[in-house]
Amino acid sequence: MYHENFGIQIADHQHLKIYYSISKIRNIGIIAHIDAGKTTTTERMLYYSGYTRRIGDVDDGTTVMDYLKQERERGITITSATITFAWRNYRINLIDTPGHVDFTIEVERSIRILDGAVTILDAVSGVEAQTQTVWAQANRYNVPRIAYVNKMDRVGARFGRTIREMKYKLGTTPLVCQIPVIQKDNRGNGLFCGIVDLLDMQVLNWNKDPKGSVVNKTPLTDKYPIMGLYDEAIKGRSSLIEALSEMDDNMLDLFLSAEDHMKISVEDAKQALRRVTLNGKAVPVFCGASFRNIGVQPLMDAIIDYLPSPLDRSVPIASLSDDESVEILPKETEKLCALAFKVIYDNKRGPIVFVRVYSGKLDNHMTLYNTNIHHKERVNKLLQMYANDAEEISSITAGNIGVIIGLKETRTGDTLIQFNDSRKSLRLKNIDIPAPVFFHVVEAAGISEEKPLEEALKNILREDPSLHVHVDKDSGQTLISGMGELHLEIVKDRLLNDFKVKAKLGKMRISYRETVIDDKIDHTYLYEREIMGKRLKAQISLTITPIHENDQGSFNEGGNRIILNLTKKTIISDELDQSINNQETNELIKLSIEEISNAVYTGMISSLYRGPILGFPITRLSINVHSLRLFGAESTKTAISTCASQALTDALKDRNLVLxxxxxxxxxxxxxxxxxxxxxxxxxxxxxxxxxxxxxxxxxxxxxxxxxxxxxxxxxxxxxxxxxxxxxxxxxxxxxxxxxxxxxxxxxxxxxxxxxxxxxxxxxxxxxxxxxxxxxxxxxxxxxx
Missing domain, CATH: 3.30.70.240 (Alpha-Beta Plaits)
Structure with a gap:
């Protein structure tokens, strides 16, 4: 098939249409610092697996994975791209993530749904700062990893130094599974020309094919022409077996019963290595030079051999209420449960929602229920994504990743179930979204451009949850906030070129925060107003205390803690029960505790988004709502939400506020x-x-x-x-x-x-x-x- 966007030949996908059992699935991500070689390595994987017939090049802008115009112009990955290919009769769902800190949300939401990851390290630079960041992200989700030390052909490449940095900078136990083969030329310069596999003691090189398709294997013996290589490999294998025996009981038994480590079979060593990788005790380390087509196939083998299938991961836990949870078993026969982890907007297809199906089976044209926003959604079409290419499929089974076309309201982090499922409050753990720190003012070039700008911002905001858009109530200006200068530069470029909106962006500014430093604020607020002939009334009592920087605990959006102690006892007082008539009581009963709590919460969040000093978000507050007085039919959800919002604003007025x-x-x-x-x-x-x-x-x-x-x-x-x-x-x-x-x-x-x-x-x-x-x-x- 010829791909019109890239101008490259793409192999047939027939080998992916066969059914793969869940044990044959690998959902993995490529994570690393910028310019470590993530996309270059991925392009080789696609070529060697038969997916492409030509190796894409980052510098030439011919890669499959970096398909956005902005990515090709800059030679960097901006958005995570998903692709599926087969290797050794296994199905690999791979996500190539960005390495720039401005796009950390792309890494966060990808790692959230991955079963395993490949961390790529630059052999010259070692463990870089963003590598530490993405490593910490993977730690939070307990994602098993293998490591690949790339660019071993570069001047200053140091494999040993990188191993040390992994241990002390990343706090992990690296297990060296390969060592580089360095051969001197007639000028005395060292050349990286292959690798030694320490498990089967073979030398691997790629000399017979410039594209690296042919892997040549030679048994390593003490007669090998490179002096000292055999002795070093023996030392490396011995250390690997000893390390495995310290971490794995089965290997310890084999180690104690064997006369020497060389008699422990390759298969036994692989099984032990897989076990310690899956339980997070160690990280297998491999090496290569992807740009020179060296070392990629063994890395793909390692993905199959050592990274988990969905069955190898701990069972996801979903909440049904504050005190009730349920296990989501990775079986097709279970009820459907899926997580939307990414949304992008396509000019032809509309919103494209990426989902990970944790249990059950997601079928085409199925009616779904979004439990986060309590909204009914309908599947118009299911797709299997190949970066920017797509293929229509009939279903997405448990353990797999796919795309839904037709969902109108679903966002990143939402849980999807079948509409007729009774578990309407079922929710998987959400995705952590970092706070934006920069902002621009964005204005339409004219009145006729206001509507297109509004629609474009709505689509971009749905794509990227780390962006915030709001309208300043005093100035009427639209503010768009992001993670960094490059982040907002890309947004500006997309508005002007992708969405064809005629808009002006103001000077980049810092997104500050506001807070209060009073010890404690107790406040009661009565909201009473008549709107279009209808009377609205509610009263709320709350206590506000500051949260110190080193305080621990769970926080709501924006670094605040909102505690709602709302029960029938705290909502309706005895005095109120006696003062309202039967008709008002019936109106009041129509609002459930959950609806009342949601209204209060929405009002609080609305007020916290705009502080009293300069209109920046308010942070570091613990807000305890301990009573709510309702007045029958006058206390609608709108009245309750507005009361909560204005109560917080009024409580902070004339207080000790700081920037x-x-x-x-x-x-x-x-x-x-x-x-x-x-x-x-x-x-x-x-x-x-x-x-x-x-x-x-x-x-x-x-x-x-x-x-x-x-x-x-x-x-x-x-x-x-x-x-x-x-x-x-x-x-x-x-x-x-x-x-x-x-x-x-x-x-x-x-x-x-x-x-x-x-x-x-x-x-x-x-x-x-x-x-x-x-x-x-x-x-x-x-x-x-």
Whole structure:
């Protein structure tokens, strides 16, 4: 089949139309720091599996996975792409995720539904900052992982150093399953030319085919021409078996009964390695150079051998109420339960909803029920996605990932069940969505463009839950908030080019927060108003206390805690029971406790979204609603919601309110000769606080060698180019910096260091502004957006 969007040949999908049992399914993701080689590695997987007939190239913009115009122009992954292919009679549902911190929501919602992951590491850079971020995300969901050290052909590649960094930076136990084969040329330069599989003691190389389709295997013996390779492999295998015996009881029995580790079979070692991977005790590590077509097929084998099927994962738990939950068994014979983990908008198809089916079977034209928004939805069509290509299918079975066309209201994180299912309150665990820290004002170019802009923003907001859009009540301006400068730059580009909206975006601003620092606020508020001849009335009593930064516990949206102690006893007082007539009582009974609670909660969230100082979101408040007085038919859901919203606003009026500014964790890789000027800039005008300083390349070289993991020796230097020079290790600066001073830092850092330094940053917390700084921000903001 010829794919018109990419101009490349795509192989037939007939091998994916066969039925795969749930044990033959692998739902995996590729996670890593930006530019570690995620998409390059994925493109090789597609080629070797027979999915494509040509290897896509990131630099040429011919990849299957990076299909957006913005991705091809920038050479980076912006949105996670899903693709399905077969390998060794297994079905692999693979998600290629972005590595840029601005698109962390793409990683978060992908990891939420994955069974396993491949972490790709750059052999030159080692464990980078965003790698630590995505690793922590995977830890939160207990996702088993394998690791692949890529770019072993590059100058400065150090496999052993990367293994050490995995242990000490990621807090994991790396188990080396392969070691690189380094061969010197006639000039004395080291060339990466293959790998040694430590399990079956074979040397693998790809010399017979420039595209890497043919894997040549040679048994490794003490006669192998590269001096020391056999002895090092023996050491590596021995260490691997010993490590497995420490973590796996079955392997321990084999280890104690065997005369030496070489007599333990490859299959026994693989089974032990699979067990310790699935239970999270260790991470198998492989190596290669994807761009040079080295090492990808063994990595694909490792996905099958060591990463879990849906049956190997712990059974998902869904809530039915605050105190009741149910296990979601991964069986087709069970009732349907699926999670919508991503929504994108397509000009031809409309909203496309990506789902992971946890139990049951999702059929075409089925009527569904969204338990989060209590809405009926109908399936118009089911698709199997191949990045931007799609194929219509009749069903999505338990354990699989697919796409639904036709859902009008479903969003990221919503739970879907069959409409006739009685479990209307069933909900799977939601997806954590980070708070946005930047915002733009966006305005339509003219009155005729207001409606198209509104529709475009609605579609983008549904696609990307880390974006926030709201209208400033005072100025009437529309504000769009995002995770970073690149994030909002992509949104702007999509508005203008993809949605063809004529709009203007204002200057980028920081999204601050507001909070109150009073010890405790007790407040009772009576809402009473007549609207279009109908009287609305409700009364609410609440207590507000500040949440300190180090407080633990569950929080609602925006870093607040909303506690609703609403029961029949706290809603209707004895006095009210005596004062209302029978007709009013009947009207009151129509509202259930759940409906009343939802109305109060909605009102609270509405009020928290706009603070009294500058209209920024309010955070760090614990709000306890301990009583609600209703007045019969006058107390509608609208009255209750409005009462809750205005009660909170009134309670905060004239209180000790302060502005909070986002503080970022910043990591800067800088050559030593520029260290002074970068530190001076960081601690001076940028008000940064330096937390630590490390040497990038030799970070753990002086650690105790008696650690319990095998670390292969690294050559001091090897190169495929005689003109290459030794790359000196960089210094790594760790700092805490206010986000307001980091605007445009990328350009400033390039200017200070001649383009030799790089950095990344992520939100750490929100800190209270000094009085002078707060006054300056207020003056600036009140001067107009």
């Amino acid at each position: 909070l500014e986002p503080l970022m964790n910043v990591n800067i890789d800088v050559p030593e000769e520029y260290l002074g000027v970068v530190l001076g800039d960081l601690t001076g005008t940028r008000r940064g606080n330096v937390l630590g300083l490390e040497t990038s390349g030799n970070l753990f070289d002086n650690l105790d060698n008696n650690i319990k993991i095998y670390i292969p020796p690294d050559p001091i230097f090897f190169s495929s180019n005689n003109n290459d020079k030794i790359i000196n290790p960089k210094k790594v600066i760790h700092a805490h910096v206010p986000l307001s001073t980091m605007l445009g830092y990328s350009s400033s850092l390039r200017s200070l260091t001649g383009g030799t330094a790089s950095f990344d940053m992520r939100l750490s917390s929100f800190g209270i502004m000094s009085d002078d700084r707060a006054k300056a921000v207020i003056r600036e903001m009140q001067g107009g957006f």
